[in-house]
Amino acid sequence: MKHIISALVENKPGVLAHVAGMFAARAFNIDSLVVGRTEDPKLSRMTIVVVGDDKVVEQVRKQLAKIVPVVKVQDFVGQPVVARDLMLITLSAPPDKRPEILSLIEMFKARVVDIGVKQLMVEVSGPETKIEAFIDACKPYGIKNVARTGTIAMPRQGPSEVKS
Amino acid sequence: MTIKFIRKGVKMSPKSRSSAVSADKSNLKAGAQIIVDTLIDLGVDTMFGYCGGVILPLFDRLYDAPIRVIVPRHEQGGCHMADGYARASGKVGVVVATSGPGACNLTTGLATALMDSVPVVAITGQVRTELIGNDAFQEADTTGITRPVTKYNSIVKDIKDLARVIKEAFYIASTSRPGPVLVDIPVDIQVAKYEADGPVEMDLPGYRIQTKGHARQISAAAAAINKSEKPVLYVGGGVIIANASEELRKLAQKAHLPVTMTLLGLGSFEQSRPESLDMLGMHGSAYANYAVQECDLLIAIGARFDDRVTGKVKTFAPNAKIIHIDIDPTSISKNVNVDIPVVGDAKYIMTELVKEVEYRERAEWFKKIAEWKKKFPFSYDRNASTVKPQYVIEELCRQTNGEAIITTGVGQNQMWTAQFYKFGRPRQFISSGGLGTMGYGLPAAIGAQIARPDATVIDIDGDHSFNMTMTELATAVEHKLPIKVCILNNGYMGLPRQWQELFYGKRYSCSRLQNPNYEDVAKALGAVGETIDKKADVPKAIKQMLAEKRPCVFDFRVEQEENVWPMVPAGKSLNEMDGLDILESMA
Ligand SMILES: Cc1ncc(C[n+]2csc(CCOP(=O)(O)OP(=O)(O)O)c2C)c(N)n1
Numbered sequence: 001m002k003h004i005i006s007a008l009v010e011n012k013p014g015v016l017a018h019v020a021g022m023f024a025a026r027a028f029n030i031d032s033l034v035v036g037r038t039e040d041p042k043l044s045r046m047t048i049v050v051v052g053d054d055k056v057v058e059q060v061r062k063q064l065a066k067i068v069p070v071v072k073v074q075d076f077v078g079q080p081v082v083a084r085d086l087m088l089i090t091l092s093a094p095p096d097k098r099p100e101i102l103s104l105i106e107m108f109k110a111r112v113v114d115i116g117v118k119q120l121m122v123e124v125s126g127p128e129t130k131i132e133a134f135i136d137a138c139k140p141y142g143i144k145n146v147a148r149t150g151t152i153a154m155p156r157q158g159p160s161e162v163k164s
Numbered sequence: 165m166t167i168k169f170i171r172k173g174v175k176m177s178p179k180s181r182s183s184a185v186s187a188d189k190s191n192l193k194a195g196a197q198i199i200v201d202t203l204i205d206l207g208v209d210t211m212f213g214y215c216g217g218v219i220l221p222l223f224d225r226l227y228d229a230p231i232r233v234i235v236p237r238h239e240q241g242g243c244h245m246a247d248g249y250a251r252a253s254g255k256v257g258v259v260v261a262t263s264g265p266g267a268c269n270l271t272t273g274l275a276t277a278l279m280d281s282v283p284v285v286a287i288t289g290q291v292r293t294e295l296i297g298n299d300a301f302q303e304a305d306t307t308g309i310t311r312p313v314t315k316y317n318s319i320v321k322d323i324k325d326l327a328r329v330i331k332e333a334f335y336i337a338s339t340s341r342p343g344p345v346l347v348d349i350p351v352d353i354q355v356a357k358y359e360a361d362g363p364v365e366m367d368l369p370g371y372r373i374q375t376k377g378h379a380r381q382i383s384a385a386a387a388a389i390n391k392s393e394k395p396v397l398y399v400g401g402g403v404i405i406a407n408a409s410e411e412l413r414k415l416a417q418k419a420h421l422p423v424t425m426t427l428l429g430l431g432s433f434e435q436s437r438p439e440s441l442d443m444l445g446m447h448g449s450a451y452a453n454y455a456v457q458e459c460d461l462l463i464a465i466g467a468r469f470d471d472r473v474t475g476k477v478k479t480f481a482p483n484a485k486i487i488h489i490d491i492d493p494t495s496i497s498k499n500v501n502v503d504i505p506v507v508g509d510a511k512y513i514m515t516e517l518v519k520e521v522e523y524r525e526r527a528e529w530f531k532k533i534a535e536w537k538k539k540f541p542f543s544y545d546r547n548a549s550t551v552k553p554q555y556v557i558e559e560l561c562r563q564t565n566g567e568a569i570i571t572t573g574v575g576q577n578q579m580w581t582a583q584f585y586k587f588g589r590p591r592q593f594i595s596s597g598g599l600g601t602m603g604y605g606l607p608a609a610i611g612a613q614i615a616r617p618d619a620t621v622i623d624i625d626g627d628h629s630f631n632m633t634m635t636e637l638a639t640a641v642e643h644k645l646p647i648k649v650c651i652l653n654n655g656y657m658g659l660p661r662q663w664q665e666l667f668y669g670k671r672y673s674c675s676r677l678q679n680p681n682y683e684d685v686a687k688a689l690g691a692v693g694e695t696i697d698k699k700a701d702v703p704k705a706i707k708q709m710l711a712e713k714r715p716c717v718f719d720f721r722v723e724q725e726e727n728v729w730p731m732v733p734a735g736k737s738l739n740e741m742d743g744l745d746i747l748e749s750m751a
C-alpha cells in the first residue's frame with residue numbers, strides 16, 4: 001500500500017543525506033522524495049511516498065522520527081489529503097497534430113509553456129493519477145522528455161468532497 | 165553521570181559579542197580552546213586521541229589542560245578504548261582523531277559502539293573550510309563516511325556553533341538509547357577566535373526522549389505477568405545502560421520470574437541467583453532456549469530480538485504473548501511482533517511494574533526449568549589431559565570470585581566466556597556483541613582499566629582477535645596499566661573453524677595462520693609474557709597473573725579443535741540445538 005509521509009526537518013546541511021542514507025541502509029523503497037522550504041526558515045518539509053505493508057511503513061515512520069534533525073513525522077494514510085505532482089513534458093507536435101494535442105491539453109487543464117518548431121512543452125499538475133493519465137494520452141504523439149517533481153501533500157481541513 | 169547539561173541559558177547574541185570584543189579583546193578564545201573548555205565543563209577528565217595535521221590546534225590546547233590524554237597506537241584502538249571506558253564507567257568516552265586516515269580508522273570503533281548503544285563522542289579534525297570538497301591532502305568526507313555508523317554527526321562550519329554542537333553531541337550520545345556521535349571540526353574553526361563566555365543553550369527540536377512508559381501499557385504488562393503460568397524475562401544491555409539492575413532483581417523476585425540474558429545483558433542479573441537461566445540464543449544455555457520456546461509470556465526488557473538470540477524468527481517463542489519494554493521505539497515490532505509494547509526507560513518502567521506485580525509460585529514451571537538445568541548444564545570434558553579453554557575461564561572466575569571486569573575478543577573465546585564466567589554485577593562484562601568486532605578486547609580492557617583503576621581487568625581473548633589490535637599492548641605498557649590478557653590460543657580462528665568442521669566437511673580454509681610467540685611479543689613490548697601448555701600449571705599461572713602489577717599476556721595453549729556447545733545452527737529454531745548429547749554426557 002502507498003503511504004504519503006510528511007516529515008518536518010531542521011533546515012541544516014546533511015539532513016537530506018541522513019534521511020536518504022537511512023532509507024538506503026534499511027532497504028526501504030521510496031517512490032518519491034520531495035524537499036522544500038516551509039513558512040519557518042528553520043524548517044524544511046520532506047514529503048516521501050513509500051510503498052510497503054503496514055509493518056514496513058511503521059518502521060519507516062519510526063526510523064525517520066529517530067533521526068536527530070527530524071522534528072515531526074506524519075503518515076497521511078487514511079486521512080483526507082490533497083496530494084499533487086507537477087510535471088513538465090515535451091511532446092513532438094507537428095503542425096497537423098497541434099489542434100488535437102491542444103484539445104487534449106485543454107481537457108487536462110494543462111498549459112503550454114514553450115512552443116518549438118516541432119515540439120511543445122506542457123506543464124501539468126494534479127494528483128499522480130492525472131499525471132499518469134496525461135502521459136498515457138500523449139504517448140501516441142511521441143514523448144521527448146519528462147521531468148516530474150514527485151508528490152507533495154497536505155491534510156485537508158474541510159470536507160473531503162471539495163475537489164480543487 | 166557527572167555531566168551537567170545546561171539546557172537554558174543566555175544565548176550569545178552577535179550584538180553582545182561584538183560589543184564585548186571591542187570592550188575587552190581578552191575574552192576572545194580560539195576554537196581549540198573552546199573545545200577544551202567545553203569538554204572540561206562537561207566533566208571530561210580523560211580522553212583518547214591521536215594527532216595529525218588538522219587537529220594540531222586542539223592537541224596544542226590539550227598540552228597543559230587538566231585532561232588526561234591517552235594516545236593509542238591506532239585510532240581504531242582509541243575508539244575501542246573510549247568505548248571500553250564508557251561501558252565500564254557509564255560516562256561518555258571521548259576519542260579524537262585527525263582528518264582523512266585518522267577519521268577513517270575510527271569507523272570500526274564507531275560501528276561497534278553504535279550496535280551496542282555505547283556513549284562515545286568522537287572529535288575529528290577536518291581540512292580548512294575553503295578546501296572542503298577539493299580532494300585536499302588528508303581530506304575525507306568524514307560526516308558522509310560515518311553517518312551510518314553514528315547516532316548523529318555534524319560538521320562545524322561556524323565557530324559560534326562550536327560549543328553548542330559539542331554539548332549537543334554529549335547530550336545525544338548519553339541519553340535515550342545511547343550511541344556514538346561525531347563532530348567534525350575544520351582546522352580554521354579551531355584556530356579562529358570567538359568570544360564564547362556564558363552558558364550555551366542546546367537547540368535540538370527533533371530530539372525527543374521518552375522516559376516514562378505509558379501507564380496503561382505498564383498495567384497491561386503487569387496484568388499479563390500476574391496471569392502467566394510460564395513466564396520468562398529476557399533482558400539485554402538496555403537494563404545495564406539504564407542502571408536498572410536493582411529494579412530487575414526486585415521484579416524477578418517479587419513476581420518470581422526466571423531471567424535469561426543476552427550477551428550484552430550479562431551482569432544485569434546475578435547468575436548465582438536461582439532465577440537465572442544464563443544466556444540465551446545461538447550459543448546460549450539449553451535451559452534458557454527451551455524455556456523461551458515453551459513460555460506463555462516473554463517479557464523483553466532493553467533487548468532487541470537480534471537474530472543471534474531468536475534463531476528462526478517465525479518459530480521464536482511460539483506460544484508466548486510478548487511484552488517489550490525499550491526506550492527505542494524502532495526496536496519494537498521490528499523483528500518480532502509485540503503484543504504489549506512499552507516505550508520508555510527500563511528503570512522507570514520496572515519501578516512501576518514492581519508495584520503492580522504479584523508473587524506466584526509457578527512450581528511446575530520452575531521444576532521443569534530445574535530439570536533442564538540439571539540435564540543440560542554448560543559442560544566440557546573435565547577429565548581431559550589437555551588445557552580446555554572452558555577450564556581456564558572457570559579457574560579465572562574462581563580465583564577472581566567472579567568479580568573481575570572481563571573484556572573479550574570475538575569467536576569461541578567470547579562465547580565460552582559468556583558461558584563459563586558467572587557475572588554478578590552490571591558493567592562487568594564488556595564485549596562487542598552487535599558488530600562482533602575482533603580486536604575489541606585489548607583496547608576495551610585498556611579503556612576499562614583507565615575508568616576503573618582499582619579493578620581487576622582481564623581480556624579473555626582469541627589468538628586471532630588479539631592479532632588484530634595487539635599493538636595497543638604498547639599503550640598499556642606506557643601507562644602502566646595492570647591489564648591481564650589471557651589468550652585462549654587454539655591456533656585457529658576457532659568459530660569459523662567450528663563452522664567449517666560442521667558445515668563445510670572439515671575443509672579448514674584460511675582459518676589457521678602462523679601465530680607469533682605471544683610471550684616474546686609481550687616481552688618485546690615491555691609487558692609480562694608467559695606460556696602455559698599444561699593443565700596442571702593453569703591455577704598457579706592465573707594466581708601469578710592476578711598478582712602482577714604490570715600489563716601481562718598469558719598465552720594458554722588450549723585444546724585446538726574444541727567446539728562451543730550447544731549451538732543453534734543458522735536458520736533453526738532455538739529448541740533445535742546441536743551438541744546437547746555432548747553436554748548431557750558430561751553433565
Ligand atoms: C574484524 C572481524 N573480522 C572477521 C570476523 C569474523 N570472525 C568471527 S570469529 C573469527 C575468528 C576468531 O578467532 P580467534 O580470535 O582466534 O577466536 P576463537 O574463535 O579461536 O576463540 C572471525 C574471523 C570478525 N568477527 N571480526
Ligand SMILES: [Mg+2]
Pocket residue numbers: 626627628652653654655656657658
Ligand atoms: Mg583462536
